[in-house]
Amino acid sequence: MIDGQRLELWSDGQRLVVDRKKQPGIYRPRVTKLVARQEQGSVVVFIDDRRLEMTTPIAVKVGFSLCKNGGAWLEPDDRVLLEISGTEILLLPEIAVRLGGAILRKADRADDWQRETVH
Amino acid sequence: MIGQVYYVHIGAQAQTASKTLIEIASASSSVTLLERAQIGQNSFDTSENLGCKIQLITTTGTGTATTPVPAEAQNAAYGGTVKTNMTIEPSYTANKVMYQSGFNVLSGFLWTPANDDEVIAVAPSGLVGIMLDVAPSASMNFSYGATIRQVG
Numbered sequence: 716m717i718d719g720q721r722l723e724l725w726s727d728g729q730r731l732v733v734d735r736k737k738q739p740g741i742y743r744p745r746v747t748k749l750v751a752r753q754e755q756g757s758v759v760v761f762i763d764d765r766r767l768e769m770t771t772p773i774a775v776k777v778g779f780s781l782c783k784n785g786g787a788w789l790e791p792d793d794r795v796l797l798e799i800s801g802t803e804i805l806l807l808p809e810i811a812v813r814l815g816g817a818i819l820r821k822a823d824r825a826d827d828w829q830r831e832t833v834h
Numbered sequence: 835m836i837g838q839v840y841y842v843h844i845g846a847q848a849q850t851a852s853k854t855l856i857e858i859a860s861a862s863s864s865v866t867l868l869e870r871a872q873i874g875q876n877s878f879d880t881s882e883n884l885g886c887k888i889q890l891i892t893t894t895g896t897g898t899a900t901t902p903v904p905a906e907a908q909n910a911a912y913g914g915t916v917k918t919n920m921t922i923e924p925s926y927t928a929n930k931v932m933y934q935s936g937f938n939v940l941s942g943f944l945w946t947p948a949n950d951d952e953v954i955a956v957a958p959s960g961l962v963g964i965m966l967d968v969a970p971s972a973s974m975n976f977s978y979g980a981t982i983r984q985v986g
Contacts, residue, residue, distance in 0.1 A: 716959055717862050717958050717959045751950075751951070753950075771836070775836060775985065775986075778865075778985075779865055779985060779986045782865040782955055782957045782958065783865070783957060783958050785957055786860075786956075786957020786958055786959065786960045787957070787958075809930075812955050812957050812960075813951075813955060815865065815955060815957075816865065816867055816953055816954070816955020817950055817951045817953070817955075819836065819837070819865060819867065819955070819985050820867065820950035820953050821950055822836055823835060823836040823837070823983075824950070826835065826836050827835065
C-alpha cells in the first residue's frame with residue numbers, strides 16, 4: 716500500500732484539488748450524476764450540473780491522482796476529495812479508483828483523437 | 835496512446851485444479867488498467883463448463899514470476915509484478931469481484947471491457963487476480979493471458 720498525495724492545479728479557469736478528507740459517520744453521497752466523457756481532444760467530467768473540461772495532460776494527472784488516493788492507505792472515515800473551485804465532492808475510495816481509471820481511458824482516446832486530427 | 839501496453843501470455847500449461855492463473859501487482863508509482871483477459875485450452879475435446887473470475891487482491895500469493903512483454907519493443911519494462919500459475923493462493927478482497935462468468939472449455943473465455951467505464955483500474959500498489967475458479971475434471975492444457983496498460 717502507498718500513501719495518498721494531494722494534487723492541486725488549475726484547469727479551464729477552475730481550481731482542482733484531489734486529496735483525502737474525513738467524513739465521520741455514514742457516507743452520504745451528494746452527487747447523483749458522475750460522468751467522464753471524451754469530447755474531441757479533451758476530457759469532460761460532468762458532476763451533477765457542473766461541467767469540467769480538461770486537457771489530456773490535466774486529465775491524466777487528475778485520473779492518476781484519483782486512483783492513487785483511492786488505492787492508498789485510508790483511516791476510518793477517510794474519503795477521496797475532488798474539489799472544483801471550492802465545491803467539494805467526497806468519493807468512496809473504490810469509486811475514486813473507477814472514476815480515475817475511466818478518466819485515464821478517456822484521456823487516451825482524446826490523445827488518439829488529437830493525433831488523428833491535428834497535423 | 836497514453837501509457838504503455840504490455841502482454842502477459844502463458845501457453846499450453848497443464849492445469850488440474852481451481853487456481854489463480856495470473857496475479858498482477860501495479861507499481862507503487864503507476865496505475866494499471868486491465869484491458870483484456872483470456873483463458874482457453876487445446877487438449878480436451880468434450881464440452882465442460884468451468885468458471886473464472888477477476889477480483890481485487892489484498893495479499894499477494896506465490897507463483898511464477900512472469901515478465902510482461904511490451905507492445906512496443908522500445909518500451910521500458912513493466913514497473914509492477916506479474917505472477918502466474920499460483921501455487922499459494924492470494925487473499926482476495928471481499929466483495930471486490932469485478933467479473934465472474936462460466937465458460938465452455940471448448941470455446942474458452944475472453945473478457946474485454948464493453949466500454950471505457952468497465953476497464954478495471956488497479957491503483958498504485960494494488961493487485962488483481964484472474965482465477966480459474968472451477969476445477970477441471972481432468973488435466974487440460976490451458977493457454978491464458980492478459981493485456982495491461984501502465985499509466986504513470
